[in-house]
Amino acid sequence: MQYMKIRYGETFSIPRRLGNLFREVVRIKGVEYIKGKGFIVRDYYALSNLNKILARLGLILTPEVRCFICGKYVDCEKCEFRNNCKRDVTICICDDCLNNKNILNIYLAKQNKFLGLKLSSSQK
Amino acid sequence: MVWTEKHRPRSLNEIIGNEEAKLELVRWLRNWEEGKSDFPGILLVGPPGIGKTTAVHALANDFSYHVVELNASEYRTAEKIYEKLGSLGRSYTLERYFTGRERRIIVFFDEIDGIDPKEDRGGLDAVIEIAGKRDFPVVAAANVPDPQKHKKLFELFKVVEFRQLTPKHIIILLKRIVEREGLKIDYEIIKKIAERARGDARLAINMLQAASLGIPVESISQSLENLPLDELLRRLSSSISYYEIKQLIDANSSLWEDVIYTYFDIIARSPVLKFDAKIQLLDALSKIDIYLGRMNKERQFFYLRYLSHLIAWLIYNANRSGAVYDGRIPEYRLYKFVFNRDAREEFTELSEALGRSIHESRRKFTLYTLPTFCKLVKRKYSKLCEWVKKVYGW
Numbered sequence: 001m002q003y004m005k006i007r008y009g010e011t012f013s014i015p016r017r018l019g020n021l022f023r024e025v026v027r028i029k030g031v032e033y034i035k036g037k038g039f040i041v042r043d044y045y046a047l048s049n050l051n052k053i054l055a056r057l058g059l060i061l062t063p064e065v066r067c068f069i070c071g072k073y074v075d076c077e078k079c080e081f082r083n084n085c086k087r088d089v090t091i092c093i094c095d096d097c098l099n100n101k102n103i104l105n106i107y108l109a110k111q112n113k114f115l116g117l118k119l120s121s122s123q124k
Numbered sequence: 125m126v127w128t129e130k131h132r133p134r135s136l137n138e139i140i141g142n143e144e145a146k147l148e149l150v151r152w153l154r155n156w157e158e159g160k161s162d163f164p165g166i167l168l169v170g171p172p173g174i175g176k177t178t179a180v181h182a183l184a185n186d187f188s189y190h191v192v193e194l195n196a197s198e199y200r201t202a203e204k205i206y207e208k209l210g211s212l213g214r215s216y217t218l219e220r221y222f223t224g225r226e227r228r229i230i231v232f233f234d235e236i237d238g239i240d241p242k243e244d245r246g247g248l249d250a251v252i253e254i255a256g257k258r259d260f261p262v263v264a265a266a267n268v269p270d271p272q273k274h275k276k277l278f279e280l281f282k283v284v285e286f287r288q289l290t291p292k293h294i295i296i297l298l299k300r301i302v303e304r305e306g307l308k309i310d311y312e313i314i315k316k317i318a319e320r321a322r323g324d325a326r327l328a329i330n331m332l333q334a335a336s337l338g339i340p341v342e343s344i345s346q347s348l349e350n351l352p353l354d355e356l357l358r359r360l361s362s363s364i365s366y367y368e369i370k371q372l373i374d375a376n377s378s379l380w381e382d383v384i385y386t387y388f389d390i391i392a393r394s395p396v397l398k399f400d401a402k403i404q405l406l407d408a409l410s411k412i413d414i415y416l417g418r419m420n421k422e423r424q425f426f427y428l429r430y431l432s433h434l435i436a437w438l439i440y441n442a443n444r445s446g447a448v449y450d451g452r453i454p455e456y457r458l459y460k461f462v463f464n465r466d467a468r469e470e471f472t473e474l475s476e477a478l479g480r481s482i483h484e485s486r487r488k489f490t491l492y493t494l495p496t497f498c499k500l501v502k503r504k505y506s507k508l509c510e511w512v513k514k515v516y517g518w
Contacts, residue, residue, distance in 0.1 A: 004505065018145060043144075062294065068143060081291035081318070084291055084322065085291055086288050086290075086323060088287055089289075090144065091143050092290050092292055092293075093290075093292040098292055098295065100297075103296060103418055104296060104299055108137060108138070109135055110335060111143065116150065117186055118136070
């Protein structure tokens, strides 16, 4: 099985001949094909559906992981927990942010912004 | 108090990990409230211990809903589900009448993959129908739903996948608990727990609580849940505490049948057990077997809570009497694999040939003709024996 990293919302080409599977692939909600540029995957639901098809060709697409706090790309290969992680997520925490002493409050504030919820007084 | 309960998040903001899934959940509820959602309900899919149930309760808390939780182990049939929700409607009408307040409710079907579309008379259809009416938001959670069996649910509900937490998320979660509890735990221990928890937040918190009591992480690192049968049997056999056995039994309910059969083998073959003890244990075992069979047949899984005590009691007594699991595979498991397959193939071949001989399809022959033949043979068995003796000489 070959693994390939992709980024959501950015074009990439699949290093296999899809043949009859092309129709199935472009039918997936959240997967687009732009002629001359390649495929675009919008979200991780679309990606898991796409992987079900590509697995027949021996290819698995894995998303590049971003840090939830700073938004930087995280390199799983350099992570000290790489052997104890399933590596199927698109959001993680980079080492710099994890080592921040105030990580908990930063995480909660970031999450509050991300979800668009109002913080209660006890959570502040 | 158990820390998993004490530190259970009350708001989605407090839940660590699965950020995208939580966002989907919030978006769906907002759209549902505005009547814009294409999906009448939402299905949360993911392994145990990663916060599906907590997320639903937290969501309800954030949006001022009251959660009405129906567990598939108790409410499986359409009749029971409607009964529960019918009385709920009445009680809320009364409350509104007396207090003047209207409480909004979210209906939450937990472990919905436990409902069998065929065996549990209309249970799944009832869930879909309730969601379709859009009287209240319907959320369902499942560990391992079958896309074929639960096809309707997958088509009509918005599916949101919850994933195992990364070790880094678990570190943040544990740091929060350490801070709240005012503990002084070495960061290396927290890292070790995060590595060993395998994405299971519940397990990580339990390990942290044990570590805070001075128990080494290495000894508590293995989860009680989903153990392989052999490992479960070994642990059960070596346990001397009833509480420990009960915990193991509760955490591995999918293996009860195998445990019962293996314990039959252990008890029946044990050279150490005295004759009276054997009788007593086998008697208890036969009762458990009958109750389990009855429960499966009636699909009344509510009674599992009583049965787990009976099984734990049996194992506790067997261990005390000296029965030991020696790692031997009981015959029934071999039969299950080999004999059943052979028998099935033989039966298919035979019923096809017999059906053809009387110009019937195999299905019709198996369903209608064969049972009638069997009844006739049973009634006139003595005559049949005489005929066989006369014709074949045996």
